[in-house]
Amino acid sequence: MNSPDNSGASAPSPKAAFARALSQKDALWRVFFAFNGAIALMIALGDGGFFHTFAFEEGRHDAEFYTAWICGLALGVFAAVFDRMVGADDHLRQRPIAAEQLFWHRQRAMGSILLVWFLAAPLAGWVWLAITQRTAVFEPMGVISAWASFVPAISAAAIGYFGASLPVRWWLRPFVVAAAFLAAFTVIHHVTKADDYHVRWLYVSLHLLAAALFVGLARLACAADNDPDRALPAGVRFVAVPLVVVASILVMSGVMTEGAREFAVELWREYPQLARYQGRVRLADLHNAWRNGRARLCDGDHRRTDLMESDQWTHLRFGVPQYRIVSLLGFREPRWHRGVDSEWVDGQGVYLTRLGEAFASSIHGRRKVPTGIGPEHAPFSSGSRINSLGAGKERILVVDHESNRIYCYDQKQGFFVPLPLPDGDRLVRMRWRALPKGALQLLRDPLVQEGSSYGFVDGEKSSYFLDDGKWVAIPFVEKPEPWRERSPVVVGDGWLKVTVSVPASAGQSEFSHHYSPRTFLEYVYAGLAAGFALGLPPLFITQFSWQLAIFALAMGILLGGAAARRVRRIGGAPADRQLWLWLTIVLGPLGALLSLVFVRPRTYRERPRLAAAPTPRVFTPIMKELAS
Amino acid sequence: MTSHPIEFDCVQRWYADRPVLQGLSFRVEPGTVYALLGRNGSGKTTALRILLGFLRAHHGTARLLGEDTAELPAAIRGRVGYVSEDHRLYPTMSVQQAVEFEAGTRPGFRREFAFQAIERCGFGKKQRIPQLSRGQRAQLCIILAVAGDPEVLICDDPALGLDVVMRRELLDVLIDLLADSGATVLFSSHFLNDVERIADRVGILHDGSLLVDANMEDLKRRVRRVAFVPREGVAPPAGDDVLRVRSRRHGVDLLLDDPDRARIEALRAGGEVGEPEALSLEDLFVELVGPDAGVLQNGAGDSTNQPQKTTEVAS
Numbered sequence: 001m002n003s004p005d006n007s008g009a010s011a012p013s014p015k016a017a018f019a020r021a022l023s024q025k026d027a028l029w030r031v032f033f034a035f036n037g038a039i040a041l042m043i044a045l046g047d048g049g050f051f052h053t054f055a056f057e058e059g060r061h062d063a064e065f066y067t068a069w070i071c072g073l074a075l076g077v078f079a080a081v082f083d084r085m086v087g088a089d090d091h092l093r094q095r096p097i098a099a100e101q102l103f104w105h106r107q108r109a110m111g112s113i114l115l116v117w118f119l120a121a122p123l124a125g126w127v128w129l130a131i132t133q134r135t136a137v138f139e140p141m142g143v144i145s146a147w148a149s150f151v152p153a154i155s156a157a158a159i160g161y162f163g164a165s166l167p168v169r170w171w172l173r174p175f176v177v178a179a180a181f182l183a184a185f186t187v188i189h190h191v192t193k194a195d196d197y198h199v200r201w202l203y204v205s206l207h208l209l210a211a212a213l214f215v216g217l218a219r220l221a222c223a224a225d226n227d228p229d230r231a232l233p234a235g236v237r238f239v240a241v242p243l244v245v246v247a248s249i250l251v252m253s254g255v256m257t258e259g260a261r262e263f264a265v266e267l268w269r270e271y272p273q274l275a276r277y278q279g280r281v282r283l284a285d286l287h288n289a290w291r292n293g294r295a296r297l298c299d300g301d302h303r304r305t306d307l308m309e310s311d312q313w314t315h316l317r318f319g320v321p322q323y324r325i326v327s328l329l330g331f332r333e334p335r336w337h338r339g340v341d342s343e344w345v346d347g348q349g350v351y352l353t354r355l356g357e358a359f360a361s362s363i364h365g366r367r368k369v370p371t372g373i374g375p376e377h378a379p380f381s382s383g384s385r386i387n388s389l390g391a392g393k394e395r396i397l398v399v400d401h402e403s404n405r406i407y408c409y410d411q412k413q414g415f416f417v418p419l420p421l422p423d424g425d426r427l428v429r430m431r432w433r434a435l436p437k438g439a440l441q442l443l444r445d446p447l448v449q450e451g452s453s454y455g456f457v458d459g460e461k462s463s464y465f466l467d468d469g470k471w472v473a474i475p476f477v478e479k480p481e482p483w484r485e486r487s488p489v490v491v492g493d494g495w496l497k498v499t500v501s502v503p504a505s506a507g508q509s510e511f512s513h514h515y516s517p518r519t520f521l522e523y524v525y526a527g528l529a530a531g532f533a534l535g536l537p538p539l540f541i542t543q544f545s546w547q548l549a550i551f552a553l554a555m556g557i558l559l560g561g562a563a564a565r566r567v568r569r570i571g572g573a574p575a576d577r578q579l580w581l582w583l584t585i586v587l588g589p590l591g592a593l594l595s596l597v598f599v600r601p602r603t604y605r606e607r608p609r610l611a612a613a614p615t616p617r618v619f620t621p622i623m624k625e626l627a628s
Numbered sequence: 629m630t631s632h633p634i635e636f637d638c639v640q641r642w643y644a645d646r647p648v649l650q651g652l653s654f655r656v657e658p659g660t661v662y663a664l665l666g667r668n669g670s671g672k673t674t675a676l677r678i679l680l681g682f683l684r685a686h687h688g689t690a691r692l693l694g695e696d697t698a699e700l701p702a703a704i705r706g707r708v709g710y711v712s713e714d715h716r717l718y719p720t721m722s723v724q725q726a727v728e729f730e731a732g733t734r735p736g737f738r739r740e741f742a743f744q745a746i747e748r749c750g751f752g753k754k755q756r757i758p759q760l761s762r763g764q765r766a767q768l769c770i771i772l773a774v775a776g777d778p779e780v781l782i783c784d785d786p787a788l789g790l791d792v793v794m795r796r797e798l799l800d801v802l803i804d805l806l807a808d809s810g811a812t813v814l815f816s817s818h819f820l821n822d823v824e825r826i827a828d829r830v831g832i833l834h835d836g837s838l839l840v841d842a843n844m845e846d847l848k849r850r851v852r853r854v855a856f857v858p859r860e861g862v863a864p865p866a867g868d869d870v871l872r873v874r875s876r877r878h879g880v881d882l883l884l885d886d887p888d889r890a891r892i893e894a895l896r897a898g899g900e901v902g903e904p905e906a907l908s909l910e911d912l913f914v915e916l917v918g919p920d921a922g923v924l925q926n927g928a929g930d931s932t933n934q935p936q937k938t939t940e941v942a943s
Contacts, residue, residue, distance in 0.1 A: 021732025096706030
């Protein structure tokens with residue numbers, strides 16, 4: 001053998017040389033992703049204004065979130081498929097490198113790109129802000145808030161890598177990526193959302209946990225060959241594939257729920273509604289009644305009978321059950337807390353953070369200057385709100401959260417001054433509402449018409465609007481809503497069948513009707529809704545009806561048995577049979593469907609072993625055999 | 629531990645229902661150039677992929693440098709060079725970067741040797757891989773594989789898609805680079821003239837198993853084609869040595885393994901016999917695995933798993 005050429009005096013260690021060579025191989029796409037991803041995230045940071053990002057702890061980062069996960073997902077998929085895409089995967093594998101080494105190299109490559117994104121995008125944004133707006137503000141929590149919105153890039157990259165490297169058929173991989181991504185992000189979104197806002201630490205933790213989980217799953221599969229004629233390693237078959245199946249069924253359940261909901265909505269459109277007619281509560285077909293000006297009465301079996309006289313009936317509305325149920329599938333950008341409020345009046349803008357710090361900015365001068373209460377620019381209390389009100393010329397107002405006092409921004413002096421309500425009245429709320437009769441003549445705003453929405457301040461004694469910087473009291477009359485006095489009561493636990501009652505009142509007896517399909521069309525809609533619902537895991541079907549859930553469970557057991565028998569028939573191991581039996585029972589009929597996709601007959605086909613190799617027809621013994 | 633760098637022991641492999649390798653068994657001696665021949669779809673690439681550990685056999689064992697290729701250690705891969713049929717290299721690299729990449733990932737790589745060979749082949753270090761012609765890329769692949777100082781070099785149809793001149797040049801490069809290296813070479817090819825030039829031993833793969841596993845010289849010496857016109861009522865010849873009977877307009881062509889004078893005389897007793905004719909490797913290959921595969925004679929030495937195909941020969 002020849003000796004290797006190690007002419008360099010300080011040759012790097014083989015390990016370092018190996019790492020460098022692999023990095024060099026990926027250099028082009030790494031630079032591409034690092035640069036373009038950082039640029040994209042920087043642009044996203046500037047979507048709401050760099051000043052907002054660096055001066056305040058923004059409550060939500062929509063653009064950053066969507067850009068981050070799109071970039072992350074693309075990065076993960078690309079890192080997984082690059083060698084295969086350029087056709088050099090065998091070229092790469094045929095050298096002294098273990099599959100696991102290669103796996104960790106790719107993880108490091110992705111990690112370094114993510115690190116660049118996290119550091120370079122805010123830094124570049126801050127430099128841009130400092131240069132173009134001459135404002136070198138920096139609120140550490142603002143950057144942390146942005147980083148928290150970047151974190152989905154990490155989990156999306158891990159998901160993309162896992163899905164694209166899973167040793168399954170090529171066309172299945174995009175589905176795996178989509179299912180894992182949708183399921184993971186949906187679950188994290190709903191788990192971390194408390195009321196209107198997400199719990200930031202939990203959100204970040206769960207995304208990092210998801211990233212670790214999918215990297216771990218990809219690690220399980222990294223040494224497995226994509227060979228459809230051999231079973232996958234146990235780790236992939238019993239951990240990664242079931243998780244993919246669960247994710248797929250979560251996503252498919254969302255689709256099935258939407259389908260069921262659509263037909264349930266149609267069913268409820270078909271059901272007669274309640275109307276008060278001739279002093280009685282009646283079932284009536286009010287479909288398109290507002291347009292046709294005609295409505296029909298219905299009997300107890302939902303058959304349409306007599307026409308109702310127009311203007312003689314009142315619609316008694318009640319909450320239809322299925323409208324209250326929304327599909328859990330899907331996610332939105334995270335919201336940490338209330339964002340920075342701003343108001344603009346006559347080219348003058350004022351920003352108010354959730355902590356009560358105020359900044360003023362003019363539309364011509366891009367620089368933001370601190371402002372506040374009085375010449376000393378005292379901050380407002382945390383949670384204070386900013387609004388603009390007023391007839392003629394609007395004013396920027398801040399209601400201080402703790403003192404409940406109103407402050408008005410004095411544009412000339414550049415700070416807020418108190419604007420108390422007349423006669424020592426105390427503020428109750430500030431709101432926009434329809435302009436009441438009698439208020440129009442008090443306003444000197446020609447653009448405002450009766451009934452249009454207008455900003456008011458409600459005090460304990462009266463309501464007020466702002467006219468040229470002064471409070472003007474207006475008469476306040478709350479319009480009664482008589483139909484609310486006798487609201488129908490809905491009793492029922494399903495989408496398709498409920499009982500609706502209207503309590504008895506003076507001169508009127510109690511009305512009750514049990515809604516269930518009675519006409520042909522109602523049966524069709526109910527059947528279609530139930531058909532979609534049966535595709536869901538039995539646990540999910542309880543939202544329709546428990547009878548349907550039991551039926552689905554029985555169907556799951558039957559189909560699970562069928563799936564297990566199929567796996568046995570094609571030669572699958574007992575553990576595989578058990579896995580698909582239980583997956584189908586727990587996850588419903590879709591589990592059996594997915595077993596057809598993931599368990600292929602060719603994988604387990606019996607292949608007879610030859611006792612001995614056929615002897616070549618022309619054979620020359622090799623020299624050593626001749627010698628022996 | 630075996631002393632053969634390459635060893636197939638009754639390797640079987642299916643793709644879905646289709647058996648591709650049906651008990652492939654052969655060994656390659658150290659320092660030998662072994663040519664694996666066969667028609668398209670005969671299983672050559674599958675055999676090489678199993679040997680490289682890219683694919684697993686369903687039954688049987690393939691060993692590379694004494695290691696089972698189902699669990700090939702990374703270190704063994706470092707002692708093996710590989711040239712794929714489509715000459716895959718990273719299109720993002722230049723020639724120099726490709727060399728540096730090999731140098732970084734193969735501990736025994738000879739950088740200067742590679743650069744000298746590249747210079748001899750006449751393309752520049754700065755050229756990008758996509759700018760190279762198909763022939764240049766094939767040459768570069770071979771240079772990179774050989775510069776890694778492999779104990780075993782595996783080439784999967786390295787001349788595929790090259791014109792005659794490029795093929796000849798490629799072969800010259802291979803012969804030049806391998807001179808005195810002592811490497812064991814296993815390659816598949818469809819260009820039998822090339823095989824004749826460089827191979828020490830030939831294996832012809834047909835229907836998933838080897839029909840021929842013989843030294844090149846021995847093969848060319850032993851196998852003879854004999855024209856035979858049997859007399860009326862004489863049965864077609866049969867026996868271990870009858871490799872194939874192909875019907876002609878008048879009589880049949882017999883492909884015989886090592887026919888001696890006595891055998892020819894015995895044939896003459898049954899009809900008219902022409903002079904035994906030596907065949908080139910290409911003619912021999914076509915005679916053995918040619919289109920009318922059904923005429924392959926069922927020799928006594930066949931295993932029970934050998935395809936049982938016979939054709940009646942018109943007398």
